[in-house]
Amino acid sequence: MSQPADKHTSILAVDVESYGDVRRTDRHQKVVRDGLYAALHRALDRARLPWGYHEDRGDGLFLLVPDVPKGELVASLPHELAAALREHNADHGPETQIRLRVVVHAGEVGTDDNGKHGRDLDHAFRLLDSQPLRDVLADSSGVLAIAVSGWFFEHVVKHQPAANPAIYRSYTVRQKETKTTTWICTPDSPRPVRAKPSLRLPAVQLPKLPKVQLPRPRWQAVVLTSLLLLAPTTNLLAGAAAPDTRCANPVQLNVLTSTEMAPALRLLALNFERTSYQADENKCRQARVLVMADTYGGAVDALGQGWSGGNDLRDHGPEPHVWVPDSTVDIDHVAARLAKVPGIGATLEQRPGIARSPIVLAAPKSVVDALRPVGGQWVTWQSVVQAASSRGGFSRPDPRSSSAGMLATIAYFRYRLDQPQLTPQVMSAESVPRLVHGAEREIPFAPNRDSGSLLCTIRANPGQLAALVSEKAVIDYNRGRQLGSDCSATARPEALTPLYLRTDSPVQDYPFVVVRWTDRPEHHQRRQVIDRFYEYLMSPSAAADLRNSGFRDPGGHIGRDEGQVPALPRPLPVSPESAFDEVESAAVAGSTHPRVLFAVDVGQTMGAPFQRGNRVQTATELVRRLLQEFGDTDEVGLLAFGRTAEDVVPLGTGQTSAIRKAARPDFPLTAGNSDVYGAIVAGMDRLRADRTADGTDLLVIVTDSATADVSQADMPALKAKVAGQGPRPTRLLVINLLAGACRSAGLTDIATAAAGRCIDLASVETDAARLANLVAIGLWR
């Protein structure tokens, strides 16, 4: 119960630093408390101030000093108090040293049955407990830090030259959603605080109370006081009383991450360094974190060989202690590589991811309208693929550059191959190159692009329509932020809408991976730093930062500014047994530009019957069927050979209809035998003539080999000829219309030398599909 007349009074509250430290026994604490009271009494006496009313608060106390000019409390008292404490400390050991936090304030204080109370008293205790005051004392080489309230500074200190207002610095105290200003000084340790002396001493575990444990000379109080008065303007005391602070070297922590996560993780790492520094009671830097960015392929290559490649340090940076890839797929991929080469000394310990981001289809309004997504947001792989094949202009990131590219590729190929998992067995099937090539034609990957840089090219070329990218990249794009490292922020054109895959949606999960190198002992401090770093990354404040950077937090929540977005789709399960390397190489091979030369035997014997028609009819029908796999941008050509080879349609783009027309069933035959070996040489020469062309070459020979005489051919020379691969491979597929001639005419041997096949055809109907696959294998595997 409050009494009606609260009394205006000066408030002096003090608290002993580290009073409850475990190394202080009860006896030590009693010595400290007695010393505190004695020092206060002595200081007040010397400053000619009354003791007033006091209440004990265990580790400190407060004094109410009414009826004295308030300025006296900040004029000589601080120096007297510092002197008295130093006298105490000079006589006592480390466990009974005293350093004080002091608050000076004034206000109305009431009394009830439980003692003193009032808002101003509460305020004084809040300041006494505030972080800035704790920090200032911790950083100070002196024995005391004094905080005065904003009011007290404005109304008292400022107008009191003896209080030396210039030595106070203002700080903001945040507590229970209020912000107030306080002014703090360290009267016996002048400002600016000297940089800590860096002593070259071995790394040590710090005792908690080393600050004033150096033996101090016992100075006469009068001398000390005069020095204290000089203190604000000289460095004398600071020099004399430099604390014995030794910081262990900060632990170096090297973190590898993706190009997408790197900017956000760099900021988080800086914040982590800062908070761990501030939380350290000795104000030592705990860690220094390097965040390095690498591509998907770069990280997988270097980690997959245990960072032991001759130039891994040069090309990929230092060995990482922590790896934060975009997805668990990255880890499985590395694990698969490591498993192939036993004895490589790296183990990966995976922890749950620090963020999420689903792969979405980023599309402008026109595409969104055409796709008619369910609820304006949901699409399926089927609708995406349909839209891509009818409109064109769709793309996805490179599976070698980013996890987004790898995940999108896996999900897309699964749909195209109609397989639940892309195991090595699935990927080695004969149909894969053909299906993958079809997939790459409709939604190609953009070489060397990750989600951000892919959207960057879209921003620069509005002709590109839609892309399968991370949701995070779409958010950056729509906010006009920097996309990737080379695409700086700029005004955005039309916003892109993220469309979500209702099922089979890849989701990036940014796992935290501790990398251990088995060739060296474990560094325990680093281990602790890693644990703390992870803890920090999983903290609510880090989650908020990640949301601000466009990621979802581990709970799937997104930043508030992003409007209505669906809940995180259920992630597509990707088996760790997936054939990651094969998927990657299939995508790369399947996107190469094909050059195909068909060579049809038109010798006399091709007029012989073959099933329902004759051989040349069968041969031309095969050419027409196989032609269906190629479009107008592909290079194709037609060669006819009897004794000699002649161009019917020369190799070039836009030739498919010309070949279809030329390869008619009644193709004229030439008199005499045909020279299949000569035709192989001629075909190879034509394909290899253009050294500048890129892509893969395939020579498809359709022949009956009826007049081929292997004994007349210079087989070693032929094999050397077809095997002599130039800068780009030239493969050979021989389709043979006379059973058994593949072997008897030596064509299998020749085809094998060119990494190709020779097939004895049974019938067009039964073999056409397989031949299409073999053509695709020749070109894209």
Next chain:
Amino acid sequence: MKKLLCTSLAVVFVAAGACTTGRAIDDRVHARGPITFVDGRDTTLDTQVKRLVDRWNNRRGIKERVTFVEQSSSSDSHRASLVAAAQDGALPGARGRCNDVMAVDAVWTAEFARADYLLPLDPTEFDMGKFLHVPVQNATVDGKLYAIPARTDAGLLFYRKDYLDEQRLSPPKTWDELIAIATKLMPIYDIDGYVGQLSRYEGLTVNALEAIWANGGDLTTDGAITINSPQAKQGVEMLARGLRDGWIPRAATGFNEERSREHFQAGKALFMRNWPYAYPKVTAPDSPVANAVGVTTLPGPSALGGWNLAISPCSQHQQTARDFIRFYTEENEQEELFANGGFAPTVRSLYTDPVLRGKFPYLEVLHNSLDRARDRVQTEQYDRVSDLMQENLHSALDRVEGVSPRLDQLAEEMRATLH
């Protein structure tokens, strides 16, 4: 046998401990054997550092073979790699890789020395009198020598002499002149104005500081943080305006030394700030701008750069390590590295060598530039400061209006960080 005896004695005299440690360290100090030499990525024309190592290996043979391990060309990664290795190497039971001889950036030398990552060296073994004075000072920490200056560095302004001559313009002496020339010539020759190193790494700190110094500002003044002084703001705003107004291409915000060198060498920029190593490359016979390049001092003071060679405490063959450092800093090796690799020598006499001066007229420019170069390390926690600068400056460059509040924030963060 000796070892065994020593070990058993050690068991007896555990408290004294003199036998084992004393002998082992002695052995290593005078031991010869294969060593590892770690330097940044060898970006010199025709890998001159690698050639130097080859020359050593040809001379010394297999028994004292030097294995050259290149680190990332990003000095931040280079540093992180060395520190992590030093910390691992100091663990009890550590064996295996040791970075016997390390190239250490002048910026980190003091920090490394105080952290016990470097062995102290005996100056009498290295003929210290022959070196430039400032780099030796830099390698001397708390009165002890910890490293030997291997190459020094000061920024240079490379320019398209052909275009400037054609327009009868002399190379700029101030930023205002540079901007005026760039703005005038860009449309005429369809070329970018100026490129430097504005990617988010140490290079950005260097480029920003040089811009700040040119405008009369500084990172600190009398120990106080002044990165948000009006002059400092002007300096950074100048770069941001360059990006806005187009005399610095946007792409330059992703450039490091090599990327800017490639851009300039491809004939795409009128001016380039770079280190001397770029000179042999841009003037090489196969360079598209081989005969069109001029070199002058920067419009303001340059940041002093440089690399020192130091020895790791983990080195088992310290005699070889010291010999290799001596070899690297021999006058003729320094001359070779300068003439072919563009590394500014640390050996004083080379700057006044009339033959060398005749062959490389820009040696004088370089000497002048070194003379005016300023030390960017003004605080103990320089790496931290540089980190903060990079983080804040990179985004500050996006908008001219954003520079001032960003630098205020940067100053506040620095004050909060440095104690």
